[in-house]
Amino acid sequence: MKTILIVDDEPAARYGLRKALEAKYRIAEADSAEAAREALPREQPDLVLLDVVLPGQDGLSFLRWIREQGSEVPVLMVSALDTAKTAVEALQLGAADYLVKGFELEELRQRVSTLLKLATLEKENDALRRRLTTEGQFGQMIGRSAEMRRAFEMADRVAPTDSTVLILGESGTGKDLLAQEIHARSPRSGKAYVAVNCAALPETLIESELFGYERGAFTGAAQQKKGKFELASGGTIFLDEIGDMNPVTQAKVLRVLENRTIERLGATQSISVDVRVISATHRNLQAEIRAGKFREDLFYRLRVVTIELPPLRAHKEDIALLAGGFLRLHGARLGRNARLKREAMAAVEKYDWPGNVRELKNALERSVVLSRGDEIGIEDLPGEVVHGEAISRRHSGEELDNGIGERDFREAKRKFEVAYLTKQLASHRWNVSRTAATIGLHRQSLQEKLRELGIRRPGREPLEEE
Known part of the structure; x- marks a missing residue:
């Protein structure tokens, strides 16, 4: 009763x-x-x-x-x-x-x-969500390997709390999806979820984006604007790629975590914010601390609970499960009953997927679109998957032909530009804005050159432009 x-x-x-x-x-x-x-x-x-x-x-x-x-x-x-x-x-x-x-x-x-x-x-x-979690499903994410189930179970345990969470993992492993599901299972689920890509924001803009500004705070500040922390108050803010944040902004984020207050640019008064912070990075933050690039005190504030998402190559037993889910997703949208032939599945399971789950999803979407029928053969897969040679390896600066051996000047110039820009982009984690600033080009000029030369980010991921 x-x-x-x-x-x-x-x-x-x-x-x-x-x-x-x-x-x-x-x-x-x-x-x-x-x-x-x-x-x-x-x-x-x-x-x-x-x-x-x-x-x-x-x-x-x-x-x-x-x-x-x-x-x-x-x-x-x-x-x-x-x-x-x-x-x-x-x-x-x-x-x-x-x-x-x-x-x-x-x-x-x-x-x-x-x-x-x-x-x-x-x-x-x-109870159903907990059972699905133990069976290998966490919101939109699936994975039955021990590594993924461990990550899902930890995320499920921390979700109902207000603890700060740090998610570690390579690009494309699903850090953003995990953060969204943690928010969805929290008492804050009915409130705002605000995501910020710290790597995609130039240093000159990140503070005004995070903390907002008052009218007249700087040239062009025609009216007051609330920052992401203020907009997320009552809910959750997701700081993606926090390892790329500059030291000055790191100090201000630390103050938010300690005092639960923010100050808009140009303001004289603090504003209280009630926000849960989930952050993520592909970087080794302890190595960044040793190199003097990341604050140790902020690191310990962020890592109250740490969840690590493994790269796809570390849990290949999940590839068939993931592939089936993506094929159903893409097939439903295109009105197809898509499935992989045996040799195509073997190639997909053998490939290392340097772009992780995101690369797998995009590659299968391409294959569904290009295949002539419902069955996807090995001829429908991207070349790097079939031959087991990742784009990132083919386009590494050391191995790429730099054009020195070419007799034709125009072809030598093209090959040099491909090798040079690929190496520069890789050293800046394929962030276009930062690469352009380093090599002395405008961002738009660099983007046009990349399109002209057909240079794409490893894993066919979109380039981070800002």
Whole structure:
């Protein structure tokens, strides 16, 4: 039998609520917020009926306290105050529903029944998510290898908390998807999820993007703008590729984590922010610390919980599972029942996939589009997959023909440009803006040259342009 805790200072009101509900539920009572605090662990209620007006601590303050303790017990607020402001505040604090006194008893029974059913469904959904996690599924991500299940289970355990999470893994392993699912399983899931690619933002813009600015803070600041931290308040901010963040911005992010406040550029006052921070990087941050490129104090703030996503070559047993999922996805969009022939699957499983899961997904999309029928043969796969030679190896600066041996000047110039630009891009992690600044070209000029020469990032990933 479900238990309902009635919190109301009026004995007559408690008596009426008890008589209306005791035929179907076990009833516990408290005449104040203080008494209810003692009753919660003792009675373990499935639902709380909470009056707004109470002696001592009022009902809204008690509701806030319940949520601060991490309890998700449904709370039905009951009040004689028929004001929209009170109702809205109660719902914002986490109340499941709001009733104004003078209601019909049948309406009360219906509301209670509905809330208990919803709570039961939520528990069943949580149990199903946990089972799927142990079986190798975490939101949009799948993987049955021991490494992936370990990552999924850790993410599932940390999701309901407010702990800071650091996700490690190569580009294309799914760090962004993991961060999204952690947010979706957290108490903040109904609030904002704001993602920031720290590597894609120039140093001159990253602070204004993260912290915002006041009107007139710099040339071109015609009006006030909120930053990403402010926009994410109440929810989650995902700082992708935080290892590429400059030291000055690192110091300001550290202050946000320590004080939970930000300052817009050009402002004189701090603004409080309530935000959970999830960060990710492909870099070895401990090596970056030794090299003086990353703050050690920020590193320890970020890595309260660390989750590592392995490269695809380290869990090849998941390739067939992933390939099947991507083929269904692409096939459904194109109205095809796509599948890999045996020799094509063998090539896909043998290849090392330097661009990881993202490269696999894109390669299979290309194959589905180009194949003449539903069956994808080895001839439909990208050449590097068939021959087992990654683009990154073919285009490494040392091995690429630099054109010195060419007799024709134009061909020698073309080969030199390909070798030179490929090596420069690789040394800047294929970030176009940074490469252009280093070699003395405008970003647009470099982009045009890359298109002209047909240079693409390893794994056929889009170039990071800004």
